[in-house]
Amino acid sequence: MKYLFLIIIVLLVWGFLIEPHLLVVKHYKLKSETMQGLRIVFASDFHIGKYSKSRLKRIVKLINKQNANLVLLGGDFIKGHDGVGSLGIEEQALELAKIKSPVISVLGNHDGWYDKELVRDTLKEHGIRVLENSSVKEQGVCVAGLEDLQTAFPDISKALKDTTSPRILLSHTPDIYYDVEEEVDLILAGHTHGGQICIPFFGAPVVPSKYGSKFAERIINDGKNLMIITKGLGTSILPVRINSVPEIVVIEYE
Numbered sequence: 001m002k003y004l005f006l007i008i009i010v011l012l013v014w015g016f017l018i019e020p021h022l023l024v025v026k027h028y029k030l031k032s033e034t035m036q037g038l039r040i041v042f043a044s045d046f047h048i049g050k051y052s053k054s055r056l057k058r059i060v061k062l063i064n065k066q067n068a069n070l071v072l073l074g075g076d077f078i079k080g081h082d083g084v085g086s087l088g089i090e091e092q093a094l095e096l097a098k099i100k101s102p103v104i105s106v107l108g109n110h111d112g113w114y115d116k117e118l119v120r121d122t123l124k125e126h127g128i129r130v131l132e133n134s135s136v137k138e139q140g141v142c143v144a145g146l147e148d149l150q151t152a153f154p155d156i157s158k159a160l161k162d163t164t165s166p167r168i169l170l171s172h173t174p175d176i177y178y179d180v181e182e183e184v185d186l187i188l189a190g191h192t193h194g195g196q197i198c199i200p201f202f203g204a205p206v207v208p209s210k211y212g213s214k215f216a217e218r219i220i221n222d223g224k225n226l227m228i229i230t231k232g233l234g235t236s237i238l239p240v241r242i243n244s245v246p247e248i249v250v251i252e253y254e
Helices: 002-021 053-065 089-096 109-125 156-160 174-179
Strands: 024-030 039-043 070-073 103-105 134-138 141-145 167-170 186-189 227-229 247-253
Touching: 039 053, 053 089, 053 247, 070 141, 089 109, 103 141, 134 156, 141 156, 156 167, 174 186, 174 227
Parallel strands: 024 247, 039 070, 070 103, 141 167, 167 186, 186 227
Antiparallel strands: 039 247, 134 141
């Protein structure tokens, strides 16, 4: 019994005090004749706390260290539903503006619950393009971005209208995957945090997706398109992560 108690204490210390503060880089290498040589950073689910500005500085520093051609953000800058415990979006935007590569973003459900217009406009004021069922061409790639599924109305057809290959579809949630009828080169999503708690051999018991643990964190390629889901950077509801280390994603095209 004492060993079980000790294991529980160690897991609680690790899950609440250590792992949520870690930060790693997850690398993917993909092949594409049209995007050969392109290096993309994808980061999502920041959930930056009021007293965690140093955390955001560290994230920006790590992003810059990747020397990416393009940086894509998956939203959820705000922590909590009402933003009371969140670092102000103005302060966040000032730090994110220090990213040296072109930056394109979508918004997440927490941004929508807080104040979608404020988050969007503040990011734009600091040079970060925010896509809402729209697209932009950067580094020879059409990047299409969707509105959030929980707080707005994602329109895939509108977002992809007038886009040509190569094209990347950016969505906060992965749950749009099977609704994408057109072929795109890549779908990027976050939202699920890898489940935050992932039990070895069993997976994540709680995942905010109608597809459950399948969309916790992995490459999905059982439809028309390839999708990469990131575990993200922050936490939601409980400030805990176990076997779901915060990450930024680096995609290199060969």
